[in-house]
Amino acid sequence: MKPLALPWFVLAWSAPGVPAQDIAVHARVVHTAAGAPLEDAVVLVTAGKISAVGKASAVTIPSGVTTLEAAVVIPGLVDAHCSLGLAGALNYAHDRDELELSSAVQPELRAIDAYNPRETLIEWARGFGVTTVHTGHAPGAVISGQTMIAKLRGETVDEAVLQPLAMVAATLGEGAVDPENKSQPGTRAKAAALLREELVKTVAWVEKQARATAESKPVERDLRREILAKVLAGEVPLLVTAQRAQDIATALRLQREFGFRLVLDGAAEGYRMLDELREADVPVIVHPTMFRAVGETENLSLETPGTLKKSGLRVALQSGYESYVPRTRVLLFEAAEAAAYGLSFEDALALVTIDAARLLGIDARVGSLEVGKDGDLALYDGDPFEYTTHCVGVVIEGRVVSSERR
């Protein structure tokens, strides 16, 4: 294996306005997530975009362009769901911003108003190859707030954000229930009732707004109704975390009643609901494979990502949300477990690259190594899924953002 030569001088994230960098990566194997792996291959990034991918003999690297060497190169990983940047490593009041429990329903909470791009766990995740995250308010309230999509770069949210509003996060089942907190529902049926009530109120509000507009009357602003109206209009998906089969069934029932775009999250017992999920054509962001097998995830299976993907469903993996230790899981390891439990390397890789990008609707920019897409790459000194391999470099839009051997 060739030793990795990284340019240690390009680590700092440059100020906005500086043109994105040109860079080339030469690897023993390039997994593009868009076809068969390429051996002895080069990925060329020009002005932040991929300008060539192919055998080393077929790609001309312009003179002056830095060339990184690695054993294996894959697309920068796309975390389909997490709370990075909101849920801080210290887990104290000053960095615990992923879940507000004074009320069960708060869709007006925006992720961009809480995302801290300098949070240490962002650097941690990026060091393993994650370049794009769908992050925001965590499961744990009937509607906990909004989510966003960010690149793991920049010193302000504006420099990081790819999509300021991605989804609205809801939870059904035990995760939404806390009998000891009067602000939260005490049973799963009450949680479902609260969600229906909000959606029914929003339907009425939308009708009232339409009448007001028709009669040229002033339209009253309501932050909560405005965002839920976007959900009802299908502009913004409702991301529903549901683990047990009955809670997945409730999510599907509400989707039929209100017609919103449902993205199912968690789905620990999703393997019991394959026909129903296929019929509704609902994409699923499966819980981390090593989520704890207790409580409502007691019957989780390490094979669920494979089972769902093989059944034809749109599936992606997530690092998920942890309220304690560890505060975040490592997306790379979640894909690795999927590869160890029923999926091929390429299929497991897709769950954290192109499948995740498609599910999030950002596949025109990220998720695979194809000409015209963002130059987001992760470099390894061996099989990326092996515990004992190291991530040795991460590139976002042509810039080296991590070169620590991790």
Next chain:
Amino acid sequence: MLLALLATALAGRQDSGAPVALVGARILPVSGPPIESGILVVHQGVIAHVGPLDSTPVPAGAEVHDVSGRVIVPGLVDTHSHIGSVEGGDRSEPIQPSVRVLDSIDVLDPSIERARAGGITTVNIMPGSGHLLSGQTVYLKLRPGNTIEELAVRNPDGSVAGGIKMANGTNSRRDPPFPGTRAKSAALVRARYVAAQEYARKRADPDPEKRPERDLALEALVEALEGKRIVHHHTHRHDDVLTVLRLREEFGLRVVLHHVSDAWKVADEIAHAGVPSSLIVIDSPGGKLEARDMRWENARALVEAGAEIAFHTDDWITDSRLFLRSAALAVRAGLSREKALEALTLAPARMLDLGERAGSLEVGKDADFVVLDGDPFSIYTHVQETWVEGVKVFDRSAPHDQLISVGGWGAGSPRAPRCCEEEDEDR
């Protein structure tokens, strides 16, 4: 129904009495160099022979298992786990040495089955860290059985073996009578051990009339003072680690440091004290302030300083089925593979005073071992079989065991263990 299934599954696993020979595997004995194509003979619960296949005849009458292509390692020893729906002390006071976890454990809990599926054969089940001292721990062999007595490791006098669980730092801080600061925590602990010293002196009085009545709490502390119980001490921050070493020095305790997130900062001090550490390896640092600086390099740092290390699951903080992963991530951070395997087997066995009978594949030791289908530290490797004292307690080819290993409908228990989070008010 689960119980019926379990009973059926376990029924076929009794030691038949004939020697069992596992032939053809790569054997990693830990106590010696790897054997590329080996034979492991077990008889009456102990290892009768281990060596290269070409120089060892298969004993007459032996039940032969062809395990070519497999890898055999010693049964894994977990020094710190909360499986079995364990409970320790309640909220009444910060120091509760009379509480025995053996009075709370459900040995049929799925978490115990998951530990077998992870290759764990010996485990120290502990109460939580929400107290300065949350009770007496219990050392189990994960034999088949319906009662804690069937699984318990015994001391030479027949009593159930175990240690004492202690904690410092933030988890045990809360409203009175619990301590509010680190110094108060240490003062409370010191006062109780001083009382135990006094109790021991008076109990030894030649005049029975002058002896105090039995006090179960002080009795347990006296066992710790006498070295009969090892103190398993939860500690994260570097200064808290040094506080444990100071208490150990003052009272002559036998201590194993647990978690030790800041180990890399005080590796030399730990090594100089000659105190072993059992490390946790989690996916990311933090989750609470005192684990902020946790590093996967902790294992390497301690070994380079000359200290003894083991790993633990802290199940459910990490899942017992992924115990090998903890060591693999330490290898990723520079620990040698040999030390990593030792830190899952022989080193933790020594930390439970069981190094003479468990933790390595040597003639005369308990026949506790794991059959793997590849490199112990590869993601693609799965535990195929787990054996405890010559009895197969997990077999991935059996449907029930497959379910426990992989998970799925019917694999779980709705009960979350009471170990960690709920007591951690301060986080």
